[in-house]
Amino acid sequence: MSKVDKYTERGIAFLEGDGVAKDYEQAFYWLSVAYELGSSKAETILCDMRAKSLGAPFDGDVPETASLDDGPDACGVTTGTQTVAVSNVRADESRPANPNRCIACGEEALVPSEAFAGAKHCSPSRGGCGTNVMIPIVEDGLARGVALQPYREPIPGRRENMYSSLGSLIHMVKYDTRVDDPLKAEMVREIVRRIGECGVIEQLVDKRVIRNLVVVPAPSSKRRKLQPVSLLAELVSEGRFGYEEALKKRSRTESKSRPKGTELAPNDVSCSESVRGKTVLLLDDTYGEGATLRACIRALKDKGAQEIYFLSLCKNIYGGVKGSSADDDDID
Ligand SMILES: [Zn+2]
The missing domain is CATH 1.20.58 (Methane Monooxygenase Hydroxylase; Chain G, domain 1)
Structure with a gap:
C-alpha cells in the first residue's frame, strides 16, 4: 500500500x-x-x-468576492463561509434552543424574507449568513406547517441556484452514491442536532398537546437500506415524543406513472390505526408541490388523527441544479 x-x-x-x-x-x-x-x-x-462541516477547522477564510452584506452567498455549499457559519453553531452548543435562530449559521433570524411570505432570514450585516429559514407551509387539514430552509436558493453572482446547508445534506444522503450508510446516518444525526438547536418543534406545536406528540415519517416509495426520513423521525422523537411508522406509500413505479401535477389517489398512501386520537407531527425531508403531504393528511385524518403538524427540512421551489442527478427530482 x-x-x-x-x-x-x-x-x-x-x-x-x-x-x-x-x-x-x-x-x-x-x-x-x-x-x-x-x-x-x-x-x-x-x-x-x-x-457537512465535519472536522473542518475554523479558519475564518471568507471568499474574496463576498462581503458581509452579500446575503445568502455565505450559505453557498462550496464556499468557505459555510464552514465558518456552522462552526459558529458548534462552538456554542450550550445556548438554549431559540426559534428565531437561523438553522444555517446560528445567528438570530429576524428579517422578513422577500422570497417567502412569512419566512425570515438572519441579517448579514450582523454576522448572519442570510439564508431564508422557517418557511410557512399552509395546507388544508394541517394545524401548522413549516419548512426549515429552501432546498436550493439563488446566490447573487452565480447562474445556478445553490443547495442550502440542509439541502446539501439531504441531497448527499439521498443521492450521493459516494457517501456510505454510516456517514449518511451521521448526516441525519447532524440534521437532528440542528432541529433541536433551533427549537422549531416547540415553536410549531401547541404547548397543550406537545407532550402527547407522535412523530410520523412521510412514507418513502423508494426502497433504501437506510431510510433517511424514518431515521430522522426516530431520532427526533427519541426520549421526547412517540414514534409511529404509520404511513405507507405505493411503489415508485406506480406513483411515477401518475401525470405530473395530478394528485395522488386516496389509496396511494395508507395509514395504520395507531394514530387514532393522536396529535401527529408529520416529518419529511422536502416539500415540493405538496401532493404527498396532502395524501398523507387525508390518510391520517381517515384513521382519526386529531391534529396534524408538518415539519419539512426543505421547501423545493427552484428548478434543478445544473449537472445534478436526474434522480433529484423525485420530490413531491
Ligand atoms: Zn444564517
Missing part, C-alpha cells in the same frame, strides 16, 4: 471509528494530507466532510 493510500485509510478509519475512536479532526487532517499528496479519493471524502 502506498503512503497516500495509507493516509487515506487512516483518515477513513478516524471518520468511521474503525479500530480507533471516531475523531473528525483527525480524519480531516489525514485526508488533507492524502489530498495534498494527490489522492482523489481523499478529495471526494473531504468535500463531503466540508459540506
Whole structure:
C-alpha cells in the first residue's frame, strides 16, 4: 500500500471509528494530507466532510468576492463561509434552543424574507449568513406547517441556484452514491442536532398537546437500506415524543406513472390505526408541490388523527441544479 493510500485509510478509519475512536479532526487532517499528496479519493471524502462541516477547522477564510452584506452567498455549499457559519453553531452548543435562530449559521433570524411570505432570514450585516429559514407551509387539514430552509436558493453572482446547508445534506444522503450508510446516518444525526438547536418543534406545536406528540415519517416509495426520513423521525422523537411508522406509500413505479401535477389517489398512501386520537407531527425531508403531504393528511385524518403538524427540512421551489442527478427530482 502506498503512503497516500495509507493516509487515506487512516483518515477513513478516524471518520468511521474503525479500530480507533471516531475523531473528525483527525480524519480531516489525514485526508488533507492524502489530498495534498494527490489522492482523489481523499478529495471526494473531504468535500463531503466540508459540506457537512465535519472536522473542518475554523479558519475564518471568507471568499474574496463576498462581503458581509452579500446575503445568502455565505450559505453557498462550496464556499468557505459555510464552514465558518456552522462552526459558529458548534462552538456554542450550550445556548438554549431559540426559534428565531437561523438553522444555517446560528445567528438570530429576524428579517422578513422577500422570497417567502412569512419566512425570515438572519441579517448579514450582523454576522448572519442570510439564508431564508422557517418557511410557512399552509395546507388544508394541517394545524401548522413549516419548512426549515429552501432546498436550493439563488446566490447573487452565480447562474445556478445553490443547495442550502440542509439541502446539501439531504441531497448527499439521498443521492450521493459516494457517501456510505454510516456517514449518511451521521448526516441525519447532524440534521437532528440542528432541529433541536433551533427549537422549531416547540415553536410549531401547541404547548397543550406537545407532550402527547407522535412523530410520523412521510412514507418513502423508494426502497433504501437506510431510510433517511424514518431515521430522522426516530431520532427526533427519541426520549421526547412517540414514534409511529404509520404511513405507507405505493411503489415508485406506480406513483411515477401518475401525470405530473395530478394528485395522488386516496389509496396511494395508507395509514395504520395507531394514530387514532393522536396529535401527529408529520416529518419529511422536502416539500415540493405538496401532493404527498396532502395524501398523507387525508390518510391520517381517515384513521382519526386529531391534529396534524408538518415539519419539512426543505421547501423545493427552484428548478434543478445544473449537472445534478436526474434522480433529484423525485420530490413531491
Ligand atoms: Zn444564517
